[in-house]
Amino acid sequence: MQRQQTPSQGAAMQSHNVNEGRRRCVAVLRLSPMLALIIQLVGCASTGLPSARERRAMSVGDKAIVLLKVECTIENQQPYEPFSSSMVADNISFGLGSFETGGEPKQSETLRFLSPESRHTGWTYFVLPQGTYYLAVYPPRRTDLSTYQRSLENAPRWRIDVPENAKLVYAGTLHLTGDSDRLLFEGRIMRSIWGDQATVTNDHELARRLFAEYLPEMGEVQVALMQRHEGGPIILRSPLPAPTK
Numbered sequence: 455m456q457r458q459q460t461p462s463q464g465a466a467m468q469s470h471n472v473n474e475g476r477r478r479c480v481a482v483l484r485l486s487p488m489l490a491l492i493i494q495l496v497g498c499a500s501t502g503l504p505s506a507r508e509r510r511a512m513s514v515g516d517k518a519i520v521l522l523k524v525e526c527t528i529e530n531q532q533p534y535e536p537f538s539s540s541m542v543a544d545n546i547s548f549g550l551g552s553f554e555t556g557g558e559p560k561q562s563e564t565l566r567f568l569s570p571e572s573r574h575t576g577w578t579y580f581v582l583p584q585g586t587y588y589l590a591v592y593p594p595r596r597t598d599l600s601t602y603q604r605s606l607e608n609a610p611r612w613r614i615d616v617p618e619n620a621k622l623v624y625a626g627t628l629h630l631t632g633d634s635d636r637l638l639f640e641g642r643i644m645r646s647i648w649g650d651q652a653t654v655t656n657d658h659e660l661a662r663r664l665f666a667e668y669l670p671e672m673g674e675v676q677v678a679l680m681q682r683h684e685g686g687p688i689i690l691r692s693p694l695p696a697p698t699k
Contacts, residue, residue: 551588557688610649
């Protein structure tokens with residue numbers, strides 16, 4: 455025989471549920487600043503196409519998607535996956551300098567990928583207004599945050615020119631090599647990048663296929679290969695070179 459709750463028992467149970475819900479809300483609110491801090495410190499990778507707003511800006515020529523590929527090797531020419539983790543600090547990372555920063559690269563908080571498959575093969579992208587940018591490249595974080603951020607000062611840099619009215623830009627394939635540390639359980643993580651051995655090649659056909667697969671409505675890709683910047687004047691708002699086909 456099923457026992458029925460009395461009105462007082464039902465009220466007590468309802469009060470208990472309300473109080474429990476309040477305690478959970480308070481716990482989430484207390485945890486939220488900590489989660490926000492963690493996300494800010496390590497950053498997250500973002501997989502997916504540009505937003506609808508970005509694509510509208512691209513369609514009228516106000517912005518372009520700038521695609522580049524990173525290929526890495528470590529000691530003895532071992533292949534190394536540059537974007538193996540969903541956390542920015544565990545991957546090859548970037549700083550980007552623009553007119554607003556006086557050309558000085560600032561650490562990127564997010565890495566963006568068209569798809570999981572393109573991420574694992576080394577493709578990443580930025581959505582940028584037309585202009586001149588300076589890209590600094592540095593290895594996964596293996597130090598405290600302030601030391602890691604200061605490493606931007608000595609990171610190898612490349613200049614990227616986004617041509618006027620461009621929608622899809624391929625900036626080249628960046629080949630990096632360096633040394634690494636062994637991880638606790640298995641695998642290795644890159645410790646440093648040998649900037650003097652970094653090169654850029656033109657894999658235009660691979661970029662064209664990737665754009666045709668994910669953004670076919672945006673038309674043909676323009677090639678504007680990044681150029682190594684080894685000091686000297688910072689060029690901003692200069693006339694941009696004509697794109698190559």
